[in-house]
Amino acid sequence: MSGFLDWWTVVAVVAGAFFFLAGTVGLLRFPDSLTRLHALTKADNLGLGLVVLGLLPQVDSLAAGLKLGCVWLLVLLSGATAGQLITRGLVRGSSQT
Amino acid sequence: MIEVLNVALVALVIGLAVWTVVARDAYAAVIGFVAYGLLLTLVWVQLRGIDVALTEAAIGGGLTGALLIGAAARLRGTESAARAERPGSATRLLAGLVAVATGGAVAVCVLALPTPPPTLAPDVAANLAVTEVGNPITAVLLAFRAVDTLLEAIVLLFALVGVWSLAPDRAWGGAPGMRQQADPDGMLAYAARLLPPIGIVAGAYIFWVGADHPGGKFQGATILAAMWLLVIMAGLTDAPRIDRRWLRWLIVSGPLAFMAVGVAGALSAGAFLGYPEGFAKPLILVIEFALMPTLTLILGLMLLGPPRRGESS
Numbered sequence: 215m216s217g218f219l220d221w222w223t224v225v226a227v228v229a230g231a232f233f234f235l236a237g238t239v240g241l242l243r244f245p246d247s248l249t250r251l252h253a254l255t256k257a258d259n260l261g262l263g264l265v266v267l268g269l270l271p272q273v274d275s276l277a278a279g280l281k282l283g284c285v286w287l288l289v290l291l292s293g294a295t296a297g298q299l300i301t302r303g304l305v306r307g308s309s310q311t
Numbered sequence: 312m313i314e315v316l317n318v319a320l321v322a323l324v325i326g327l328a329v330w331t332v333v334a335r336d337a338y339a340a341v342i343g344f345v346a347y348g349l350l351l352t353l354v355w356v357q358l359r360g361i362d363v364a365l366t367e368a369a370i371g372g373g374l375t376g377a378l379l380i381g382a383a384a385r386l387r388g389t390e391s392a393a394r395a396e397r398p399g400s401a402t403r404l405l406a407g408l409v410a411v412a413t414g415g416a417v418a419v420c421v422l423a424l425p426t427p428p429p430t431l432a433p434d435v436a437a438n439l440a441v442t443e444v445g446n447p448i449t450a451v452l453l454a455f456r457a458v459d460t461l462l463e464a465i466v467l468l469f470a471l472v473g474v475w476s477l478a479p480d481r482a483w484g485g486a487p488g489m490r491q492q493a494d495p496d497g498m499l500a501y502a503a504r505l506l507p508p509i510g511i512v513a514g515a516y517i518f519w520v521g522a523d524h525p526g527g528k529f530q531g532a533t534i535l536a537a538m539w540l541l542v543i544m545a546g547l548t549d550a551p552r553i554d555r556r557w558l559r560w561l562i563v564s565g566p567l568a569f570m571a572v573g574v575a576g577a578l579s580a581g582a583f584l585g586y587p588e589g590f591a592k593p594l595i596l597v598i599e600f601a602l603m604p605t606l607t608l609i610l611g612l613m614l615l616g617p618p619r620r621g622e623s624s
Contacts, residue, residue, distance in 0.1 A: 288509070291502055298498035 219271040226268025233261030247304050251297055258293040262286055317357060324350050337383040337390060344379060348372025361525035362448040365517070369533035377614055443592035445523030452527070453595045457584045461573065464566045464602055467609045471562065475553060478617040484554035487615035493546040503545030510538035518603055522592075528599050532606035539611045550615050558608065565605025569598050 237257020244250045266286045273279045327350060331343035348371040355364035398406075435447055435455060442454040452460045478485075493499050518531030542548050551558050572594050576585040586594050 288506075291505065295498050295502040302497075 223268045223272055226264050230261045230264030230268060233257050233264065237261060248301065251300055255293055255297050259290055262289055320350065320353060320357070324354060335394070337386055338380075341376065341379040341383045345372055345376035348376060362446070362527065365525055365527075365530045369530045373537070374533055374610060374614070381614070381616065441588075441591065442586075442595070444595060446521060446525065446527075448525070449521050449527055449595070453598060454586065454591060457569075457573075457598075461566065461569045461584070464569060464605065467606070467613075468562060468566060471609050471613055474613055474617055476617075478619070482618045482620060484552060485618040485620040486550045486552045487612065487618045487620075488543075488550055489619065490549060491544055491546040493544070495546070500545045500547060503541045503547055507538040507542060510534055510541075514538070518599070521599070522596075528603050528606055532603055533610055535603075535607040536611035536614070539607065540614055543615070553612070553618050561604050562608050562612070563605070565602035568601030572598055 234257045237253045240253025240256075241250050244253055263286055266282050269282060270279055273282065324347065327343055327347040331340050331347055334340040334343060348367060352364045352368040352372060355361070355367055435451060438455075439447055439450055442450045444450045444454065514531040514534035516531075517526040517534065518528055519526075521527030521531070543550050553559075573584040576587070576594075577583045579585075580587045
């Protein structure tokens with residue numbers, strides 16, 4: 215059983231790392247701010263989510279697992295807020311010029 | 312395996328440090344500095360210095376980064392003019408020589424340190440029980456080297472006075488920054504309603520566990536100040552006018568209480584900031600509780616900047 219859970223951790227964390235890598239490549243390669251933002255938020259939401267899901271079987275207490283979940287939810291909230299703010303700034307800037 | 316990660320981390324930190332120095336654009340350098348601060352947090356975690364890691368994340372990366380971003384934004388207009396003034400080759404040669412000499416002197420000093428380096432750590436460990444504080448960092452900061460912490464709190468006060476002194480005369484005493492206009496149903500207002508309850512609990516928790524575990528007033532106050540700023544940025548409340556009497560009292564109350572405890576120690580324990588036997592923990596708590604609102608306000612007000620709105624608005 216623990217072997218399966220360890221494999222789950224490896225697979226999920228590697229998948230999360232892949233999303234971070236893809237998000238970084240997107241951030242560097244995409245042509246404009248909106249698509250770059252899209253790449254960045256995918257890395258944050260999905261990548262970190264997969265890393266957290268992968269680490270959940272490795273925690274030794276319920277509290278530690280809940281903390282991991284809280285970290286993910288807080289990053290989701292801050293990522294969504296920052297994404298909205300940047301987009302609003304972009305829209306405002308393009309309408310003024 | 313962990314060694315490989317550590318070496319990669321160190322290489323990344325050094326690379327970012329070089330990049331921050333070399334970057335020509337002030338804004339890019341500041342972003343590099345923030346990333347550098349966050350990586351340095353990981354370095355401190357690896358060195359088991361969780362207290363320092365928390366402080367680095369909160370103050371080194373977060374607060375200083377936000378201050379520097381504000382400064383870089385203000386300097387943006389003058390940056391191209393400053394870049395046009397290229398110093399002569401003699402000046403640059405001299406600057407290079409001074410930099411190399413300073414770096415060399417530091418390197419020689421570090422290499423000349425005796426091994427094992429002189430340390431007071433065993434003395435602290437031996438006398439920790441006297442303070443009744445479980446976290447040795449807190450014991451050093453508030454019992455063995457309390458005068459440093461007192462001066463730190465006073466320096467922050469002076470820093471805030473320095474920021475305020477940049478105010479134009481007509482705005483003196485007014486509120487800092489602009490009145491924030493944000494969509495009341497927007498994402499920022501939503502985050503500013505959802506996050507502060509969590510942040511206040513986290514800040515108070517980090518403040519309270521500082522007695523026995525990593526944490527303390529500086530890290531807790533930074534989180535509380537961030538929550539306050541978030542609510543102001545979302546336009547849910549306004550920044551206070553800086554001539555408010557409660558505000559003035561709160562920003563000096565922490566250092567005043569600290570000094571009062573110090574003077575009381577001079578009378579009852581025979582030394583400035585000495586604690587009479589058996590009263591160390593309660594007195595440390597008094598100081599921490601008095602400093603907490605002061606630090607929160609000072610850190611928040613420093614980020615809000617000098618007053619820009621006078622009597623009329």
